[in-house]
Amino acid sequence: MSVGISIKHAVKRYGQNTVIPDLSLEIQNGKLFTLLGPSGCGKTTLLRMIAGFNSIEGGTFSFNDRIINDMDPGKRNIGMVFQNYAIFPNMSVRKNVEFGLKHRSLSKEEIKQETDRFLNLVHVDQYADRMPDRLSGGQQQRVALARALVIKPDVLLMDEPLSNLDAKLRVEMRTVIKNIQRDVGITTVYVTHDQEEAMAISDEIAIMKAGVIHHCGKPKDIYQRPADLFVATFIGKSNLLKAKLFVTNGRCRVEFLNGYEAEFSNIRKEEHREREATVSARPEELLVHFGESAQPKDGIRGIVSDSMFLGLNTHYFVDLETGEKVEIIQESRIDSILPPGSPVLLTLNTMKANVFDADSTLSLMDGVENVAGPAASDQAGRN
Amino acid sequence: MGNLKKKADVWTAISFLLLALFLIFLLFPITQLLKESVYTNGAFSMDAFQKFFHQRYYYETIGHSTKIALSVTVVTLLLGIPFSYFYSFYQLRGKKIIFVLCLLCTMSAPFIGAYAWILLLGNSGLITQMLRSIGITGITIYGEKGIVFVQSLNLFPLVVIYMNGAFKDIDNSLMEAAESMNCKGVERFFRVVMTLTMPTILAAAMLVFMRSFADFGTPILIGRGYVTFPVLIYNQYLGENGADYHFAAAISVIAVLITALIFLLQKYATSRFKFTINALHPMEPQKPKRISGILMNLFCYLPIAVALLPQLYIINMSFRNYNNSVLRPGYSLVNYQKALDKSLVLSICNSLIISFATLAVIVLIAVLIAYLVVRRSNVLNHAIDTVSMLPYIMPGAVIGIAMIIAFSKKPFPLTGTLVIMVIALAIRRMPFTSRSATAAMMKVPISTEEAAISLGASKLSAFAHVTVPMMSNGIIAGAVLSWVSIITEMSSGIILYNNNTITLTIGTYESITAGIFGVAAVFATITTVFTIICLFIYLRFAKSDDDVKL
Numbered sequence: 026m027s028v029g030i031s032i033k034h035a036v037k038r039y040g041q042n043t044v045i046p047d048l049s050l051e052i053q054n055g056k057l058f059t060l061l062g063p064s065g066c067g068k069t070t071l072l073r074m075i076a077g078f079n080s081i082e083g084g085t086f087s088f089n090d091r092i093i094n095d096m097d098p099g100k101r102n103i104g105m106v107f108q109n110y111a112i113f114p115n116m117s118v119r120k121n122v123e124f125g126l127k128h129r130s131l132s133k134e135e136i137k138q139e140t141d142r143f144l145n146l147v148h149v150d151q152y153a154d155r156m157p158d159r160l161s162g163g164q165q166q167r168v169a170l171a172r173a174l175v176i177k178p179d180v181l182l183m184d185e186p187l188s189n190l191d192a193k194l195r196v197e198m199r200t201v202i203k204n205i206q207r208d209v210g211i212t213t214v215y216v217t218h219d220q221e222e223a224m225a226i227s228d229e230i231a232i233m234k235a236g237v238i239h240h241c242g243k244p245k246d247i248y249q250r251p252a253d254l255f256v257a258t259f260i261g262k263s264n265l266l267k268a269k270l271f272v273t274n275g276r277c278r279v280e281f282l283n284g285y286e287a288e289f290s291n292i293r294k295e296e297h298r299e300r301e302a303t304v305s306a307r308p309e310e311l312l313v314h315f316g317e318s319a320q321p322k323d324g325i326r327g328i329v330s331d332s333m334f335l336g337l338n339t340h341y342f343v344d345l346e347t348g349e350k351v352e353i354i355q356e357s358r359i360d361s362i363l364p365p366g367s368p369v370l371l372t373l374n375t376m377k378a379n380v381f382d383a384d385s386t387l388s389l390m391d392g393v394e395n396v397a398g399p400a401a402s403d404q405a406g407r408n
Numbered sequence: 409m410g411n412l413k414k415k416a417d418v419w420t421a422i423s424f425l426l427l428a429l430f431l432i433f434l435l436f437p438i439t440q441l442l443k444e445s446v447y448t449n450g451a452f453s454m455d456a457f458q459k460f461f462h463q464r465y466y467y468e469t470i471g472h473s474t475k476i477a478l479s480v481t482v483v484t485l486l487l488g489i490p491f492s493y494f495y496s497f498y499q500l501r502g503k504k505i506i507f508v509l510c511l512l513c514t515m516s517a518p519f520i521g522a523y524a525w526i527l528l529l530g531n532s533g534l535i536t537q538m539l540r541s542i543g544i545t546g547i548t549i550y551g552e553k554g555i556v557f558v559q560s561l562n563l564f565p566l567v568v569i570y571m572n573g574a575f576k577d578i579d580n581s582l583m584e585a586a587e588s589m590n591c592k593g594v595e596r597f598f599r600v601v602m603t604l605t606m607p608t609i610l611a612a613a614m615l616v617f618m619r620s621f622a623d624f625g626t627p628i629l630i631g632r633g634y635v636t637f638p639v640l641i642y643n644q645y646l647g648e649n650g651a652d653y654h655f656a657a658a659i660s661v662i663a664v665l666i667t668a669l670i671f672l673l674q675k676y677a678t679s680r681f682k683f684t685i686n687a688l689h690p691m692e693p694q695k696p697k698r699i700s701g702i703l704m705n706l707f708c709y710l711p712i713a714v715a716l717l718p719q720l721y722i723i724n725m726s727f728r729n730y731n732n733s734v735l736r737p738g739y740s741l742v743n744y745q746k747a748l749d750k751s752l753v754l755s756i757c758n759s760l761i762i763s764f765a766t767l768a769v770i771v772l773i774a775v776l777i778a779y780l781v782v783r784r785s786n787v788l789n790h791a792i793d794t795v796s797m798l799p800y801i802m803p804g805a806v807i808g809i810a811m812i813i814a815f816s817k818k819p820f821p822l823t824g825t826l827v828i829m830v831i832a833l834a835i836r837r838m839p840f841t842s843r844s845a846t847a848a849m850m851k852v853p854i855s856t857e858e859a860a861i862s863l864g865a866s867k868l869s870a871f872a873h874v875t876v877p878m879m880s881n882g883i884i885a886g887a888v889l890s891w892v893s894i895i896t897e898m899s900s901g902i903i904l905y906n907n908n909t910i911t912l913t914i915g916t917y918e919s920i921t922a923g924i925f926g927v928a929a930v931f932a933t934i935t936t937v938f939t940i941i942c943l944f945i946y947l948r949f950a951k952s953d954d955d956v957k958l
Contacts, residue, residue: 076858076862077862078858078861097861098858098861098862099861099862099863099864099865099866100864101862103862104862104863105858105859105862107855107858107859108855109853109855111853111855111856111858111859112856112859113856113859113860113874113877113878114856114878115874115877115878115880124860124863124865125863125864125865128863128864128865128869129864169859172859172863173862173863176863176864182862
């Protein structure tokens with residue numbers, strides 16, 4: 026039976042070194058929840074605390090209402106998939122999958138039946154009697170998945186399961202994982218440092234840095250309305266532009282270093298006050314105007330320094346008159362690519378771009394959906 | 409936010425159990441030995457040390473042992489390093505054979521080599537007589553040079569095996585980089601190859617030194633007047649007026665101080681070469697030019713032949729007709745008949761019982777220590793690990809004396825039993841076995857064990873069903889080498905045995921000293937047969953040559 030996971034005020038210390046200062050998290054039953062962050066952010070540490078392989082220095086971990094802090098890993102009824110697969114090299118594929126079942130009181134027939142079912146599910150049934158060293162990386166990972174799932178765990182924990190696979194297989198396997206997770210309907214905690222992978226498979230993502238969750242929410246919300254500058258730059262590519270926020274008659278204007286002004290209608294009421302700001306614009310949120318005729322009244326001027334043709338899109342690297350550099354993505358056009366040295370005028374898609382307080386780095390926008398709450402972000406801001 | 413306490417589990421209990429075992433069977437004998445060396449008639453006294461340093465006959469034994477050990481170390485390095493260089497960097501004929509023969513050399517008991525050379529170059533040896541017939545005299549195996557010769561032949565393959573592993577870790581691109589900077593040939597060998605393998609050279613040198621320093625069989629058989637310290641300890645133990653444990657203990661303490669000093673020097677030297685190398689592109693052996701190729705092959709096959717052929721000669725002699733030490737014409741099985749009367753069967757049984765019992769004990773303990781050190785790194789477990797390494801610097805004769813002193817009276821009256829020989833051998837082999845088990849353990853990823861635990865296996869079950877099988881190749885290879893060295897062990901056994909606990913090696917020694925050369929040849933032959941069996945078992949389990957941990 027799948028469970029929800031609740032973590033309250035978790036603390037992890039290694040000696041004097043605090044890795045996770047105070048972390049709270051709710052993971053809903055049946056969801057695929059991803060811990061995403063740069064290496065060393067504490068995501069694997071947290072996963073191993075849930076699994077029971079790391080000691081817990083503070084706070085409570087519970088599955089549904091059952092506190093599991095002091096429970097042995099073997100008693101928590103978890104399935105775990107490891108980065109290096111951790112297939113037992115001395116046992117055949119079948120023996121690997123059976124391993125967990127043998128530690129439960131099941132009859133021989135039941136063990137065989139269940140093993141077969143899961144070998145089928147991950148499509149390795151034809152290799153059942155092979156030794157693991159004769160399987161490819163992808164096949165080993167499928168075996169690892171079957172072995173973790175066959176014991177009907179309450180929670181499936183996956184620690185960077187795809188990072189040892191090559192790029193193509195990674196894409197294939199993440200679909201496999203996503204589908205199997207949905208079919209089995211098991212609460213899953215997934216650790217990765219690959220943001221694309223996280224976006225592709227997750228119901229919900231927690232972005233971590235230095236043991237603190239900066240943003241926890243749906244992939245779309247995190248991408249479009251990141252809670253702070255770290256999240257904006259970590260998820261996807263963001264151009265950061267220095268600016269000032271002015272409020273006149275309840276309307277917010279943002280003025281860039283060259284004097285270009287853009288009006289933002291979606292800044293939270295309580296944040297309506299003059300201040301230094303940072304505007305984060307995705308490469309597709311900067312609009313390019315070429316030629317003399319179609320110029321809007323105002324914008325930021327720049328010179329194209331380089332371009333990269335990637336088929337569907339063309340990337341331009343532009344040096345702005347403000348001294349800042351930005352990257353822009355345009356759908357490729359049938360005529361020519363702008364040569365280096367071309368002058369361009371940029372304006373902002375103010376519906377999509379985000380404005381952050383320059384000091385706290387927190388978002389000022391309406392519509393930030395962050396389950397982790399601003400408290401966590403506040404703390405991150407101070408760090 | 410408490411919860412800092414580490415939960416005590418089954419491994420904590422194992423830690424304490426191991427600690428207790430080491431306290432009783434290792435630290436207790438060592439302290440008894442120390443006490444015996446400075447107490448006489450119940451009072452503190454340094455008289456034994458004074459006696460040792462006042463008589464030339466006594467103190468020069470330490471000088472002899474050190475001199476021999478150093479000479480042997482130098483000779484084996486001079487022979488072993490070029491040998492291995494040719495072996496690793498050039499295509500030689502019958503590489504696999506060279507490697508197997510090298511293994512056989514190191515596995516065979518040094519005193520069997522010594523005995524073979526007595527048969528060849530002794531007073532009435534084959535070669536001696538041939539030389540005498542053409543008028544050449546004065547060439548003899550007895551004395552200092554003979555000991556160095558015999559030990560070097562026995563130990564140089566050890567250097568070869570160590571160096572083969574190190575040369576394999578040298579990346580080809582390093583050699584090419586050196587060559588691109590116009591450093592090649594001999595210059596490259598000294599400036600690049602030697603420097604890169606220095607940690608291994610030092611490790612091999614240390615091992616050779618310890619083995620030579622502690623060797624009892626060779627000096628007692630061919631030393632004649634040239635007394636080394638294990639022989640001196642044995643003589644004190646046998647003393648005409650009963651065993652002089654007090655003096656033997658003092659000599660032991662002095663010997664251990666010297667080995668400890670050498671050990672620390674080696675550690676210091678090694679610490680100056682702290683790096684790890686790992687080859688992505690190992691060297692491709694090159695085809696040597698014709699003349700140098702012949703010379704290289706000669707350089708490799710000649711010493712192996714010199715080391716091994718005499719042992720074949722022993723097998724031949726075991727079938728010759730002997731009348732005590734006088735050779736008669738013709739071949740027969742009469743020596744085997746006599747050997748059977750001389751408790752050959754008992755010796756074989758004892759050797760097998762002792763070796764298997766010892767092996768079971770040390771493999772079990774070594775695997776447990778390896779787990780504790782690698783997975784449960786804490787002060788207690790590191791202390792256990794360090795203590796388990798102590799015997800590395802304790803020559804066999806010293807351990808023998810320590811056992812006798814500690815376990816000849818209550819509460820542990822074990823003298824004269826097989827148990828005490830098992831304990832002594834287990835202690836002697838512990839450092840080697842625990843090192844190879846730890847190395848094997850390091851290669852087992854922790855996640856594999858965690859996978860087992862997360863699937864509901866208990867800690868012990870995960871250890872037994874997942875960890876140990878994954879270590880098994882390394883452990884078995886190490887265990888076979890331990891087995892052969894237990895079978896061929898002599899220096900502690902000679903002190904601990906009696907008529908009921910006689911072993912193959914001691915049987916050989918007894919027959920030689922009694923002058924019944926034919927019977928000795930039989931005992932030596934049987935020992936060699938066991939060695940060869942070990943070699944084949946070993947080759948079956950060692951995956952590659954770099955698994956060799958002697």
